[in-house]
Amino acid sequence: MKLIEFRSILRKKKIDLVWLSSPDPNITYFTQQAFDPAILLVTQRSAVVYVSALDKAKPIKGVTIRHFKLGWQKKISHNRAISLGVNKDKLTVATYEGLKKLFPKARFVDISKDVTVLRTTKTSAEINKIAKACTITDNAFSSFVKKFNRRKFKTEQDVALFLEDSIKSQGGGVGFPTIVAMGKNAAVPHHKVSLTPLKRGFLLMDFGASYKNYNADMTRMVFLGKPTKAEREMYGLLLKAQESAIETASKGVTYGELDSVSRKILGKYDKQFTHALGHGIGIDVHESPRVGGGSKEKIERGHVFTIEPGVYFPGKYGLRIEDTLVFDGKTKILTKSSKKLISL
Amino acid sequence: MKLIEFRSILRKKKIDLVWLSSPDPNITYFTQQAFDPAILLVTQRSAVVYVSALDKAKPIKGVTIRHFKLGWQKKISHNRAISLGVNKDKLTVATYEGLKKLFPKARFVDISKDVTVLRTTKTSAEINKIAKACTITDNAFSSFVKKFNRRKFKTEQDVALFLEDSIKSQGGGVGFPTIVAMGKNAAVPHHKVSLTPLKRGFLLMDFGASYKNYNADMTRMVFLGKPTKAEREMYGLLLKAQESAIETASKGVTYGELDSVSRKILGKYDKQFTHALGHGIGIDVHESPRVGGGSKEKIERGHVFTIEPGVYFPGKYGLRIEDTLVFDGKTKILTKSSKKLISL
Numbered sequence: 054m055k056l057i058e059f060r061s062i063l064r065k066k067k068i069d070l071v072w073l074s075s076p077d078p079n080i081t082y083f084t085q086q087a088f089d090p091a092i093l094l095v096t097q098r099s100a101v102v103y104v105s106a107l108d109k110a111k112p113i114k115g116v117t118i119r120h121f122k123l124g125w126q127k128k129i130s131h132n133r134a135i136s137l138g139v140n141k142d143k144l145t146v147a148t149y150e151g152l153k154k155l156f157p158k159a160r161f162v163d164i165s166k167d168v169t170v171l172r173t174t175k176t177s178a179e180i181n182k183i184a185k186a187c188t189i190t191d192n193a194f195s196s197f198v199k200k201f202n203r204r205k206f207k208t209e210q211d212v213a214l215f216l217e218d219s220i221k222s223q224g225g226g227v228g229f230p231t232i233v234a235m236g237k238n239a240a241v242p243h244h245k246v247s248l249t250p251l252k253r254g255f256l257l258m259d260f261g262a263s264y265k266n267y268n269a270d271m272t273r274m275v276f277l278g279k280p281t282k283a284e285r286e287m288y289g290l291l292l293k294a295q296e297s298a299i300e301t302a303s304k305g306v307t308y309g310e311l312d313s314v315s316r317k318i319l320g321k322y323d324k325q326f327t328h329a330l331g332h333g334i335g336i337d338v339h340e341s342p343r344v345g346g347g348s349k350e351k352i353e354r355g356h357v358f359t360i361e362p363g364v365y366f367p368g369k370y371g372l373r374i375e376d377t378l379v380f381d382g383k384t385k386i387l388t389k390s391s392k393k394l395i396s397l
Numbered sequence: 398m399k400l401i402e403f404r405s406i407l408r409k410k411k412i413d414l415v416w417l418s419s420p421d422p423n424i425t426y427f428t429q430q431a432f433d434p435a436i437l438l439v440t441q442r443s444a445v446v447y448v449s450a451l452d453k454a455k456p457i458k459g460v461t462i463r464h465f466k467l468g469w470q471k472k473i474s475h476n477r478a479i480s481l482g483v484n485k486d487k488l489t490v491a492t493y494e495g496l497k498k499l500f501p502k503a504r505f506v507d508i509s510k511d512v513t514v515l516r517t518t519k520t521s522a523e524i525n526k527i528a529k530a531c532t533i534t535d536n537a538f539s540s541f542v543k544k545f546n547r548r549k550f551k552t553e554q555d556v557a558l559f560l561e562d563s564i565k566s567q568g569g570g571v572g573f574p575t576i577v578a579m580g581k582n583a584a585v586p587h588h589k590v591s592l593t594p595l596k597r598g599f600l601l602m603d604f605g606a607s608y609k610n611y612n613a614d615m616t617r618m619v620f621l622g623k624p625t626k627a628e629r630e631m632y633g634l635l636l637k638a639q640e641s642a643i644e645t646a647s648k649g650v651t652y653g654e655l656d657s658v659s660r661k662i663l664g665k666y667d668k669q670f671t672h673a674l675g676h677g678i679g680i681d682v683h684e685s686p687r688v689g690g691g692s693k694e695k696i697e698r699g700h701v702f703t704i705e706p707g708v709y710f711p712g713k714y715g716l717r718i719e720d721t722l723v724f725d726g727k728t729k730i731l732t733k734s735s736k737k738l739i740s741l
Contacts, residue, residue: 109587139490210566221557
């Protein structure tokens with residue numbers, strides 16, 4: 054993606070060579086394939102990716118594929134005073150010190166911000182992949198709702214397995230560790246799926262498919278049994294906080310403002326909302342833009358992000374509702390599963 | 398694990414403070430929990446791990462748990478000329494530069510080799526976790542053999558889903574991306590699971606469970622249909638290459654020698670064996686010791702490693718057989734699934 058744009062940045066900044074070492078999601082970004090290990094070299098005119106001969110690489114537009122072979126580094130190494138771009142957010146100190154030996158006269162330049170800026174604004178090809186990941190995620194959820202019964206689904210784990218299997222059978226991958234949290238477990242935002250039995254109460258599912266290296270992220274709640282009025286009201290309040298933030302999302306509005314909108318609606322329960330409103334999403338599940346309190350970043354065409362307010366009552370229960378959205382002139386919800394509270 | 402031993406290294410090397418930032422498997426090693434994000438600080442007398450309040454951390458012997466809070470870094474930062482240990486294999490350049498500001502007078506020392514040495518020799522508690530991961534892996538394979546039928550298992554993907562579900566239903570995690578490769582797909586050692594239909598021929602399964610952050614790794618072949626004499630013979634030759642390396646594994650023998658033993662038995666097919674004989678395994682699926690050609694590392698008590706020779710005939714087929722082993726005075730195979738070629 055945007056290799057041409059990246060090269061024009063290199064020309065502008067007079068960077069001769071960029072070295073990216075795995076693990077670095079920017080290699081996946083520019084090659085649109087996941088390799089491990091890999092080294093991507095980009096100059097103002099060309100790009101080469103070194104991969105293991107044990108991997109099978111598909112042809113990449115604008116990128117030559119080579120295999121690691123004895124002495125491959127020496128062939129690249131040289132003694133000129135080049136300007137060498139690296140991603141300091143991912144490059145390890147050990148590799149950095151190795152590069153200083155391979156390119157003893159190089160001046161190192163951090164290109165992490167430049168790639169972040171490119172990646173923050175998605176192309177339509179990227180948006181299509183994320184949309185497909187969202188559809189797979191929606192299908193998994195609706196299939197769960199359709200197939201749910203108390204004999205088949207006994208624990209959080211059973212629900213997680215069902216969702217993940219559904220994702221995989223549609224050709225997707227599991228984008229990140231699935232969270233399924235029953236009752237008070239949902240009061241821990243990053244709860245790990247357990248063998249906790251399903252019982253009466255809110256059941257939280259925070260999960261997402263990946264498709265061709267791009268991710269979806271969605272959280273839905275269902276209620277096992279019949280919610281009390283207080284439970285319905287708390288869910289309704291949170292849903293209003295989530296939907297109001299989505300409605301507010303339009304060109305030029307800052308992500309910090311969206312966070313404020315949700316918190317204002319939560320009122321006294323704002324204290325229970327202990328994390329950021331959301332996050333950018335793409336090749337990484339959490340990436341730019343920053344969607345949270347104080348973020349001065351403005352919504353722009355091509356941004357893909359999530360909105361996920363939550364309220365947590367430790368030892369009692371927790372609620373979260375999350376969608377993946379794209380702004381392409383207007384804000385569109387990519388995860389289309391109903392947010393009406395269902396009793397199962 | 399071995400936090401006390403690590404502290405005595407710090408005293409010996411006069412290192413005042415070690416800073417480990419996630420992602421770094423050494424944090425998992427010392428805390429025996431998987432956190433993201435996390436910062437682990439170890440001094441000669443104490444240890445503190447900073448984790449997100451969104452995670453639920455269990456108490457850790459010898460390690461104080463704290464939550465990231467605004468300004469937490471400033472509290473640690475100071476201006477003395479300390480010796481500061483970091484893991485250069487994992488520390489990013491961005492964090493490294495941040496540390497130089499937090500500790501402007503510190504002298505940085507790379508502790509990556511010291512932790513690698515500790516981790517290479519497993520404690521019995523670690524070996525028990527790996528053994529449990531291997532048992533889960535064995536159970537998944539035997540369950541596959543028992544349940545296999547052509548109506549239920551149509552593609553590589555169906556097999557992979559079955560194995561992974563079996564692992565998860567036993568309380569394990571999937572240690573690494575499962576490889577299921579039908580026929581010529583197995584000639585690509587790192588083949589990615591696809592919708593390729595199952596048909597007559599060799600079916601390769603390279604997979605493993607994780608259990609409490611420790612991994613198993615096993616490769617088994619089955620034959621769908623009836624193999625020809627040539628196919629049986631090739632499998633028999635590879636099995637002999639694998640078993641001979643295992644039989645050779647004893648105290649003081651180098652891993653390079655094991656590699657030679659396998660290659661000698663493969664004879665002219667040595668050219669088809671295009672990767673290392675195996676790898677150490679533990680918290681990382683690939684870790685120390687190095688098990689391959691030229692490795693001068695000697696087998697020692699507490700080493701856990703795999704032996705996985707393979708032969709690959711591009712466009713035709715590929716074979717690989719792999720076990721996870723421990724040396725505790727003698728070499729024991731932890732993955733106990735039969736290696737007799739089964740026809741399904």
